[in-house]
Amino acid sequence: MKLPMFQRRRLLGYLAAPAVTVLAAGLVGCASGSSPASDRQALLQRATAFWKSVQDNDPVTSWNYEELSKKPGWTLQAYLKREGILYQAVQVLEVRSLEGDKAVVDVKVTYSIPVLRMMDQEVVLKDEWVRVDGLWYHAERRGIL
Structure with missing residues (x-):
């Protein structure tokens, strides 16, 4: 089943959001820790x-x-x-x-x-x-x- 373009972007957004959040939290932790x-x-x-x-x-x-x-x-x-x-x-x-x-x-x-x-x-x-x-x-x- 092929999804329309806007639905694919929305699905990617849902999948990418947790990964970006984890990555950003890791970077902040590295910046604040020594x-x-x-x-x-x-x-x-x-x-x-x-x-x-x-x-x-x-x-x-x-x-x-x-x-x-x-x-x-x-x-x-x-x-x-x-x-x-x-x-x-x-x-x-x-x-x-x-x-x-x-x-x-x-x-x-x-x-x-x-x-x-x-x-x-x-x-x-x-x-x-x-x-x-x-x-x-x-x-x-x-x-x-």
Whole structure:
């Protein structure tokens, strides 16, 4: 049985509508959820901005990327008293690992600690990051030892 043109279009419309609805819902879900690639990209952007502020000796800006800035009991004034390291060069290399709200980023740094007469030291740091309220923050450092 051959249907007239308008009836075929109506039938196709009825059949296509659920498929289009499911496809659109899937696309919206993808847009609102985060993929591993977008998580890594967001982390690399924040890590690069943080380390640039550290290299530029701009602790007020770097404070905004620190997990400590989200913890009660810590203030910018206390944070400003912590450092004694000069960073000559910083290069964010890659995301080493990312699991849930914790990540590790490899960062190559050239630094000096004048008070210890350590000059132009080079190291690749395993820099820890945590996600708080959807944003990546430089994890609290527990100390060198």
